Amino acid sequence: MSHANAALTPRARLTVARLVVDQQVPIAEVAARFQCSWPTVKRWADRYRSGESMQDRSSRPKTSPHQTPLKIRRRIVSLRLRLREGPVQLAVRVGLAPSTVHQILRHCRLNRLAHVDRATGEPVRRYEHPHPGSMIHVDVKKLGNIPDGGGWRFVGRQQGGRNRIATPDKARNHHHNPKMGHAFVHTVIDDYSRVAYAEVHNDETALTAVGVLERATAWFNTRGVTVERVLSDNGPAYRSILWRETCARLKITAKRTRPYRPQTNGKIERFHRTLADGWGYARCYTSETERRDALPGWLHHYNHHRPHTACDRLAPITRLTNLPGQYI
Numbered sequence: 001m002s003h004a005n006a007a008l009t010p011r012a013r014l015t016v017a018r019l020v021v022d023q024q025v026p027i028a029e030v031a032a033r034f035q036c037s038w039p040t041v042k043r044w045a046d047r048y049r050s051g052e053s054m055q056d057r058s059s060r061p062k063t064s065p066h067q068t069p070l071k072i073r074r075r076i077v078s079l080r081l082r083l084r085e086g087p088v089q090l091a092v093r094v095g096l097a098p099s100t101v102h103q104i105l106r107h108c109r110l111n112r113l114a115h116v117d118r119a120t121g122e123p124v125r126r127y128e129h130p131h132p133g134s135m136i137h138v139d140v141k142k143l144g145n146i147p148d149g150g151g152w153r154f155v156g157r158q159q160g161g162r163n164r165i166a167t168p169d170k171a172r173n174h175h176h177n178p179k180m181g182h183a184f185v186h187t188v189i190d191d192y193s194r195v196a197y198a199e200v201h202n203d204e205t206a207l208t209a210v211g212v213l214e215r216a217t218a219w220f221n222t223r224g225v226t227v228e229r230v231l232s233d234n235g236p237a238y239r240s241i242l243w244r245e246t247c248a249r250l251k252i253t254a255k256r257t258r259p260y261r262p263q264t265n266g267k268i269e270r271f272h273r274t275l276a277d278g279w280g281y282a283r284c285y286t287s288e289t290e291r292r293d294a295l296p297g298w299l300h301h302y303n304h305h306r307p308h309t310a311c312d313r314l315a316p317i318t319r320l321t322n323l324p325g326q327y328i
Contacts, residue, residue, distance in 0.1 A: 007036060008044070010054040016041055017048030068096065073104050080110050128192060128310070132320055133225040135191040137268035138213065138232045140204045143280050145180040145288045154284035183288065185275065185295075186212040189268050190225065193319035194310055195303050196271060200292045206240035213243075217250055223320055229253045233265055278302065 008016065016034055019025040020041060027045070031038040044054065072094055079090055087102040094101070105111040129135045144151070147167040152160025164180060184204045188197040197216045201208050217227050230252050232238035238256060247254040257264035279298040285291040307313040 007034065008040070013044045013054040014048070017044045017054070020045040021048050068100060068104065072096070073108075076101055076104050077108055077110065080105060084113055130192065132190055132193045132195070133220060133227045135229045135231055136216070136220075136227055137189050137191060137265055138209070138216075138230055138238070139187055139265060139268045139272070140209075140235070140237075141185040141187060141272045141275060141280075142204075143183045143185060143276075145183055146285050146291055147180055148287050150284050150286055153281060180288075183292070184208075185280075187268060187271060187275065188212065188216040189271050190220070190316075191231075191267060193225075194267070194271075194308050194316040195220075195223075195225075195320060196299060196316070198275070198295060198299055200295060204235070204237055206237040206242045209237040210242055210246045213246060213252075214250070217252070225320065227252050229255055231255045231257065231265060233257050233262065234259055274302070278306075 012034065016030055019030050020027055027038045027041050031041045034041070047054065076090055076094055076096075079085065079093060083089075085093075087098040087105065090105075091098040091101045102111060147160070147163040149155070149163035149166065150160070151163070155163065167180070181202070184201050186199050186201060186204070186209060189195070197219050199212050199215070201212075213230065220227055227250070230247060232254070234256050237243060238254075244254060262269055278301075279295060280291070282298075285294070303317045304315050306315060308316050311319055
């Protein structure tokens with residue numbers, strides 16, 4: 001292979017060949033002048049006479065008699081998608097070396113199980129809508145409320161239990177222990193830009209979900225984004241008449257995922273994981289109020305400062321245009 005500092009680059013090879021063929025300079029003299037062997041000079045001269053390129057040829061052989069047959073390669077791919085086993089297990093089934101099986105899976109881009117859908121075994125199909133507002137995803141993330149003094153994840157189960165008992169104004173279960181209840185984080189994320197909007201409420205009723213949708217739509221409108229479609233799961237709030245009427249009033253097409261297929265709404269499911277790691281359980285909150293007060297600040301960091309791999313490692317807000325004050 002040639003490189004930048006090679007003695008005979010493609011341009012130098014052409015010069016060598018022209019000296020020998022056009023100017024009839026002896027091969028030995030040209031070889032001494034360019035400090036290479038005479039067979040090398042003769043090879044480039046012969047290529048020049050036949051009109052071939054001076055570029056390097058591929059080292060790939062014309063035939064590969066020991067290549068794995070196509071039938072076996074197809075069987076490896078079929079077993080990978082159906083059983084989702086590793087190269088060692090598949091190698092025993094087909095009678096090949098694990099390294100050979102791994103090379104075949106890598107060539108088919110199936111060497112990682114993350115590339116395969118866990119439920120169906122089919123390759124993961126990714127999509128992205130063409131512009132902001134073309135599709136927004138909505139869902140609810142359910143988190144347990146934090147007692148005053150901190151939850152058991154950070155202070156331990158014993159101290160966490162004491163904090164639950166000491167938290168005032170809580171109902172009791174049949175064991176006379178206080179019920180802390182849950183925080184329902186209603187989240188909205190734009191499919192194209194990954195810009196997110198979220199609110200924390202004490203329930204996930206249709207009335208609350210509709211209010212979040214109205215405020216989220218207005219929030220996106222102030223940023224130059226017109227919502228056209230909304231994708232949700234099959235929860236009671238999203239199957240309600242109130243939800244359908246609200247979407248019609250806002251001129252938004254309501255869509256729902258297939259039952260028992262959260263992968264269809266995978267973007268917001270992945271956002272929930274980021275939300276839990278970056279905000280929900282990021283540090284020791286001494287109360288539920290403290291955690292809820294920290295949500296707007298984390299959302300600003302996520303939208304304006306956190307690099308996102310789907311946005312070429314830029315912040316999601318960079319995919320929106322004509323923001324207020326963007327060009328000032």
